[in-house]
Amino acid sequence: MKRITKRNIMAAFGSVMLAGLASCAQAAGEKPNIVFILADDLGYGELGCYGQEKIRTPHIDQLAKEGMKFNQHYTGAPVCAPARCVLMTGKSLARAEIRGNRDSGNGKKFPGQFPITADAVTIAEVLKEQGYTTGAFGKWGLGPSDTTGSPMKQGFDRYYGYNCQRNAHSYYPPFLDSDEGTVTINKNPIPGHKRQPKGEVKAEDYIAENYAPKLILDESLKFIDKNKDKPFFLYLPFVEPHVSIQSPQELIDTYPKEWDKDREYRGQNGYLPHPRPRAAYAAMITDLDRHVGAVMERLKKYGLDENTIVIFTSDNGPTHEGGDKRFNIGGADCEFFNSRGELKGYKGSCYEGGIRIPCVVKWPGKVKPGSETSFPSYFPDWFVTMAHIGGATLADKDQDGVDITPVLEGAASVKRDVPMIWDFHNYGGIVAIREGKWKALRRNLLEKNGKPAAPWELYDIEVDPAEKNNVASEHKDVVKQLEKVWLERRTIEPDFPVPFVDGKKELK
Incomplete structure (x- = not known):
């Protein structure tokens, strides 16, 4: 496949121009700061503002009260790396460079x-062209520092x-990445x-000197301190609540001990053991919520909150079931917490539970407090939307997403020319296409093991x-049309x- 060069694409963005709805203040150089917070494996039902009744998430719930709640927002992929690729580059999985964890x-x-690749154009590069200082703090997953995928080489x-997702399987790792190097922690x-x-499972046996999420949060706050006087794009792909379960003990102690009576987790579904897995999992999400609160407080400290759009969402649905059916992977209990709400499927699935995710947006003066939208949206939309907010004109009209700024400002919908597409290359291979009310899905595309x-x-x-009624046999024409769109769009x-x-674009 011939790749379009980054140089040609970046040239297509043209010179700095005012976005169609930019304010006079922005024209004078006061562009809004953009903060994008990405949780890791946070399910659709795991926040109070989405119906969660057991886990405390006051700061994110407050964000929803002060902003907009999305009822039908979707990730770009049902697992880590491809979801991040779609978010950063704006290309759906039908055209993304990364289509599975590898x-x-x-x-x-x-x-x-x-x-x-070096030719990939990220939203960080687009915003940097518009005068934004850019910082990323958390899990990257799109290439080591000595490759073209390094965040420092991508804007x-x-x-x-x-940098590496596998290093992130522990909250007490040997090191973290800092710019192009590493620091022992x-x-x-x-x-x-x-x-x-x-033997007795003790949480303290799985704790070391420094808790990585706190160090990551501290560095992100330093970034705000340093760049408070100029527009910035702050990307915060926090690691919680991805297992291993290693949350702060003071938060674990705030949740009922009876939750975990006779439920000691010994690591049989992967990752680390924990004596109180339910309480500790809830504590991970509450700790994530505290991170959000700290970021919001730091913005408020400098008076930046009134000219900052804050977007909070997740990279995919909650972790799936393991061999021991009492637990999900890593000891989580997603049924106990109703982590996916009424939806079907988990992480790794293109059913709604794997790809429909929570999303709340606060943008004072633009987004009405306490509002909601049911407009179906997904990660490629953020590339176009953030570029617009930052003042960039995307001369390349071949986008997979749409500008949802009108939705943020109260419109019921915007026109979508290209359906939402997922072309996923793990878990046997899955394709899903959503257009309007219809969603087509097909599994085992890789045809493994014959x-x-x-x-x-x-x-x-x-x-x-909840995807309980498969109506494919009753609407064969709809299925055929959605398949045709996917095959025509797919690279x-x-x-x-x-x-x-x-070599034909026709599945066996």
Whole structure:
């Protein structure tokens, strides 16, 4: 596949121009700051503002009260790396460079994931062209520092966190990445995977000197301190509540002990053991909520909150079931917390539970406090929207997302020319297409172990968000049309192949 060069694409953005709805203040140089907070494996039902009744999330709930709650917002992919690729580049999984989790294979310990290329254009690069200072703090997952995928080579002025997703499996890792280097944070790190079949499970046995999420938060706040007098783009892909479960003990102690009576988790579903997995999982989300509160407080301290758009969402749905059915992966209990609400599926699935995610946006003067929208939106939309907010004109009209600024300002919808598409290359290979009320889905595209692709499924999401009634046989014309759109839109990505017949875009 011939790639369009980054130089040509960046030239297409043209000179700095006022966005269509930019204010006079912005014209004078007071562009809004942009803060994008990305949780890790946070389910649709795990926030108070989305119906959660057991886990406390006061700061995010307050964000929703002061802003807009999205009822049908979708990630770009049902797992980490491809979701981040879609978010950063604005290309849907039908055209993204990364379509599944895959290591770079460069031979180092925690080397990082398969890198995006030098030609990839990220939203950080677009905003930097418009005069924004850019910083990323948290989990990257799009390429090690010695590759083209490094955040420092993809438009960020400052980076601190977990470059590699596997290093992020522990909250007490040996090191974190800082710009193009690493810093040792624990002399006695805790590996992210261990079982304890016998003996008393003690949380303190899986704690080291420095808690990585706190260090990441502290560095992000320093970024605000340093750049408070100029427009900035702050990308915060925080790691909670992705397992391992290693939350602060003072928060665990605030949740009922009876939740975990006779439920000691010994690591049998992967990741680390914990004596109180339900309380500790809830504490992870409450700790994430405290991070959001700290960021909001720092913005308020400098009077930046009135000229900052804050977007909070998740990279995919909650962690899926494991071999021991009493627990999800890592000891989580997503049924106990109703983590996915009424939805079907978990992380790794293109059913609603795997890709529909919470999203709240606060933007004073633009977004009406306490408002909600049911307009279906997803990650590629943020690339176009943030570019617009930052003053960039996207001369390249071949975008997968749409500008949802009108929705933020109260419009019921905006016109979407290209359906939302997921072309996912893990978990056997899955494709999903949503257009209007219809969502088509097909699994096992990779046809592993000689198993053919599953038949198409079709759901009317407006009346059946839980995807209980597959109506593919009753609407074959709809299925055929959605399949046609996917195949026409899809580019062949050599690094993430799907088997086709005689090179034609027709599945077996």
